[in-house]
Amino acid sequence: MEVNATEKIYLPVGGILEMFNSLTGHHEPDITQSVLQRAPLTPVPQHPRVSNISKTSMGIIKTVKGRLKQQDQKVASPSRSSSSGNRQVSTDRLPKRSVDLLELGLAKRRNCLRIVVLGAPKVGKTNILRGFLGKDFEEHYEPTTEDFHRKLFHIGGEAYQIDLLDAASERDFPAKRRLSILTGDTFLLVFSLDDRESFNEVCVRLNEIKAARAKLLNLKHPARVPVVICGNKADLTSPRAVRLSEVTEILGEDVAYFETSAKDGTGMDAAFRALATLGGLPGETNPSRHQIVSILSYQSMCIGQRGRRGSRGLGEPCAALDPLARRPSFTSDLRLVLRSSTKHNKPERCQIQ
Template sequence: MEVNANQKIYLPVDGILELFNSLTGHHESDITQSAALITPLPQHPKVSNIPKTSMGIIKTVKGRLKQQDKRAASPCRSSSSGNRQVSTDRLPKRSVDLLELGLTKRRNCLRIVVLGAPKVGKTNILHRFLGKDFEEHYEPTVEDFHRKLFHIGGEAYQIDLLDAASERDFPAKRRLSILTGDTFLLVFSLDDRESFNEVCERLNEIKDARAKLLNLKHPTRVPVVICGNKADVTAPRAVRRSEVAEILGEDVAYFETSAKDGTGMDGVFRALATLGGLPGETSPSRHQLISILSYQSMCIGPRGRRGSRGLVAPCAAVDTLARRPSFTSDLRLVLRSSTKHNKPERCQIQ
């Protein structure tokens, strides 16, 4: 029996049938032909009677067989080569939060809250930012939370995107998401007047919520980008650019976009970065997309240590394991922020 390429270990014939049974799960009848090649002894001793050295080898082999079974049962992911398969045991085991790991500063982390009516293209706009393809088939979004990690000019950055679609009918939950947002992306469809009216309502809601959080007497200006999507649609427009400026104000960052062909997308992402105090290289057209494993080796390094901080070309990776923090965590974040500004007894979410 070979354990590796350099060493051969010979086990006694005694107990060989029990060894095969313990390793492969075969019954004695399944290996009758193989057993016929071995001169049987009058009586087979129990496996426990095999010498300790042999038992150690048996355990090692059995452990390796179990590992092989797990790898065979695990789904594989195709690499860029097209033929080679990468086992999922090489993928990250948990989400990467640069702030929690102490690998970046709070000012380098941004949460963007995305709001808007259904079917206006919010999901495909986020797909553009994440480097994914446009999806023609519409599926209602329950809630999406995405995280994209950047390495720009030797610094690490983190952008979290929350598509709070499921909170449309739950004002208290929506208000909590608004209070945790750093910047906001409000999306409507150019061929749907009602979706524009909803954006106007959400903008006023954001202003009111932020004013109460900061204990201001009047609504304040908020870091928001308005996106009139579906500019590629040939149907008559229900909302004109002049109306947007008249209703929302000239100083609002407004873009007419098409998530399908990419029109205006770069301007939207640059505006969000500017409002959030992040580099313009966070826009998808200005950085290279790499795997999360490559990003970890570059920025995190082995054993969670800070990796290379040299000047390299701007790059980014999508953290596919990122999940939205619990509502309890978000509430604590809001309470800390409220205490920092006002020192109230409690923060009203309703």
């Protein structure tokens, strides 16, 4: 039936909602019912025509549209896991960018550390990093291209930042690998106890690190570097391809070496303690000695104590994972290397070749 455009039809509240749902394709009986319970109903007159729609009806339409819009946003933007891994946090509450404590002036330079992780494929580097980040062991293996993680600590009233770079994709790119080495403060080298070739690769990487650091610092002999070496997969019952006596003989007794198992946790605590000691960080950075909080709670804590005197030692040690952490650009890393070269009275030129 065709309706005259100049005539206005009166519809009860329920009819308005049904008409709106038919136009939008949404069917929300629960929303409709809750709205009807809160809104007063307009009495239906005896005649079918009125001059306009009531304000109450218009308010109901706006309310329903708002509720449906919120639902569409939730569908379009699914919630992401929080840094603690125990609850879900909506994406609209996460930080808009990565949290860099040094740039924000919330941490001292000596409290910010980059750990570069090197080793052959399938030796367990990713699961060792998962252990440091407070995550569970992952049984299924997926090749790592490149992972960059940032863990932020609040210990004794001070903020600390540890960046972890798993440079797996740089194995076949010497120049990129050398750049990562030159920007690292501490190094974690991993091999598998059942794979001799992976141990040989660690030996090569250790010599490469020493040579690169010596060149950067303008030393005549290979530099002694802060490095922790893990012989992983100690839980395997198969015969070992590398024995402790060989490791000591080849690498030397002064190297921090640990036999670990990322699966059952063997030796992991000791390896993490060694990383903290070599990096000049407090022992509470060890995963077993702090609790994980959300990134929002961490930011509130740091900003709330910024510039406040007498806060040292207050609160339990805690840490948060930066969900938006990304590897700094190669340009940024090159500038960092060049500044370091100039600091040590060397010509400003690229040292990655």
